[in-house]
Amino acid sequence: MQRKDKLTYMILASVVVLGLMLLMVVGEVQARIAFMSDRDGNAEIYVMAADGGNQLNLTNHPDGDVNPAWSPDGKRIAFMSDRDGHVDIHDFPNYEIYVMAADGGNQLNLTNDLGDDRSPSWSPDGKHIVFSSNRDMDRFEAHNIEIYVIDADGANLRRLTNNLTEDEYPSWSPDGKRIAFSARRDGHFENDFGITYEIYVMDADGGNEQRLTENRNNDWNPSWSPDGKRIAFSSDRKGDVVNWDIYVMDADGGNPQNLTENRVYDSSPSWSPDGERIVFSSNRDRDRIFNSDIYVMDADGGNLQNITNSLHSDGSPAWLNSPFSVSPAGKQFTMWGRLKQVDQ
Numbered sequence: 238m239q240r241k242d243k244l245t246y247m248i249l250a251s252v253v254v255l256g257l258m259l260l261m262v263v264g265e266v267q268a269r270i271a272f273m274s275d276r277d278g279n280a281e282i283y284v285m286a287a288d289g290g291n292q293l294n295l296t297n298h299p300d301g302d303v304n305p306a307w308s309p310d311g312k313r314i315a316f317m318s319d320r321d322g323h324v325d326i327h328d329f330p331n332y333e334i335y336v337m338a339a340d341g342g343n344q345l346n347l348t349n350d351l352g353d354d355r356s357p358s359w360s361p362d363g364k365h366i367v368f369s370s371n372r373d374m375d376r377f378e379a380h381n382i383e384i385y386v387i388d389a390d391g392a393n394l395r396r397l398t399n400n401l402t403e404d405e406y407p408s409w410s411p412d413g414k415r416i417a418f419s420a421r422r423d424g425h426f427e428n429d430f431g432i433t434y435e436i437y438v439m440d441a442d443g444g445n446e447q448r449l450t451e452n453r454n455n456d457w458n459p460s461w462s463p464d465g466k467r468i469a470f471s472s473d474r475k476g477d478v479v480n481w482d483i484y485v486m487d488a489d490g491g492n493p494q495n496l497t498e499n500r501v502y503d504s505s506p507s508w509s510p511d512g513e514r515i516v517f518s519s520n521r522d523r524d525r526i527f528n529s530d531i532y533v534m535d536a537d538g539g540n541l542q543n544i545t546n547s548l549h550s551d552g553s554p555a556w557l558n559s560p561f562s563v564s565p566a567g568k569q570f571t572m573w574g575r576l577k578q579v580d581q
Contacts, residue, residue: 269557270507270516271295271305271314272531276549282316282341287509287516287533287556289544295341301330306357306366307557308389312339315347315357315366323351334368336389347391353382356406360441361413364389367397369405369418384418384443397443403434406457410488411465411558414441417449419457419470426453430478436470436490449490456484460506462536463558469496469506469515483517485536496538502529507556512536516544518552 271284277294280301285292296302300320307314314337319330331353337344348354352372359366367386373396374381382403387394398404403421410416419434426433434455439446449468450456455478458471462485469485472495480500486493497503501521508515513536520529522543531545531554545551 269307269311270531270544270554271307271557272518272545272551272554273303273305274545274547274549274551276547276551282314282337283551284314284339285531285544287514287544289531289546292545295337296344297341298344301332302335303332304356304553305555306359307339307555308336308359309361309363309558311557313337313363313389314339315359317355317357318346321346323353325353334366334387336366345391347387347389349391354385358407358409358416359389360386360409361411367407367409367416369407384416397439398446404437405434406459408459408461408468409441410438410461411463415439416441417459417461417468419459428453436468438488449486450493458505460508461488462508463510463512469508471504471506471517475500483515483538485515494538496534498538503532505553507554508536508558509533509556510558516554516556518554522546 269284273280274283280303281294282296282302282305283292283294298320302316302318304317305314316335317332318335319332321333323331325331332355333346334348334354334357335344335346350372352370354368354370357366357368365386366389369382369384371382381401382405383396384398384404384407385396405419407416407418415438417438420437421432421434425435434457435448436450436456436459437446437448454474456470456472460469466488467485468488471481472484473481481502481504482495482497483503483506484493484495499521501519503517503519506515506517514533515536516533518529519532528550529552530543531551532543534541
């Protein structure tokens with residue numbers, strides 16, 4: 238090989254190596270987990286790395302901010318907030334859907350309604366947000382919760398379900414074609430605590446509803462795996478509405494498997510970008526049901542790790558699944574291996 242050709246080869250090789258290093262850096266930045274914590278005296282949205290390090294309060298607001306959801310590009314986070322002061326007949330807070338930049342800036346109310354708007358989930362193209370709400374009932378009515386979708390700027394509200402029951406916890410599939418959700422419907426088993434929730438799926442326009450689970454207890458919090466082949470969810474198949482486990486099933490409802498097998502409150506599963514791990518909240522190391530930590534485990538339930546280990550309550554984890562993302566302010570760019578988890 239001539240000297241000029243060798244020089245060209247070395248330059249090209251260096252560019253390739255640099256590109257791979259940058260991709261690894263992006264991988265570290267993207268492996269972020271948003272979650273809720275009351276460690277500052279009220280519920281706030283935090284972000285951390287996948288190993289629980291570098292925890293940062295994003296909302297810094299005196300009212301309650303919960304249930305974060307990453308936009309697909311990692312640039313924004315949708316969440317629920319009761320900062321507008323709306324309450325129901327029992328003086329419990331009614332929430333609105335907000336969105337903010339990934340560094341906590343530019344916090345905007347998207348829904349602006351007296352009803353209770355909850356559980357946002359982004360469409361894979363980042364153009365829409367699906368959520369549940371009781372807005373079409375009297376605002377003091379607790380039931381008739383339906384699923385709605387809005388554009389990511391808050392415009393063009395559409396109602397997707399119309400069942401006069403409770404449809405909640407929507408989760409958009411990775412291919413954008415379907416939405417999984419939990420519902421209480423006539424025909425479900427009814428125990429001492431009322432009609433049970435089951436997991437359903439429907440087309441993204443609200444059509445073609447199909448029931449995926451059928452048992453004598455509650456199934457909710459569905460979460461699609463990145464490849465769209467599986468759905469993780471939480472279930473109280475022990476039947477006491479207190480002890481919940483994390484389950485996973487095929488996207489058609491088949492092959493359900495209990496991953497946690499523990500008489501505690503395990504809830505809110507969310508998948509890692511590579512589909513190899515699941516993050517969730519649990520009170521297994523606490524003496525109160527609502528004093529929880531964030532845990533991560535392998536997708537088969539193995540290798541369980543507590544990544545927050547806080548004396549306060551940490552919950553509602555959401556793992557950023559974007560292949561390209563933006564690092565919130567104050568974060569460090571680091572190299573990481575397949576099993577290294579990012580900071581809190």
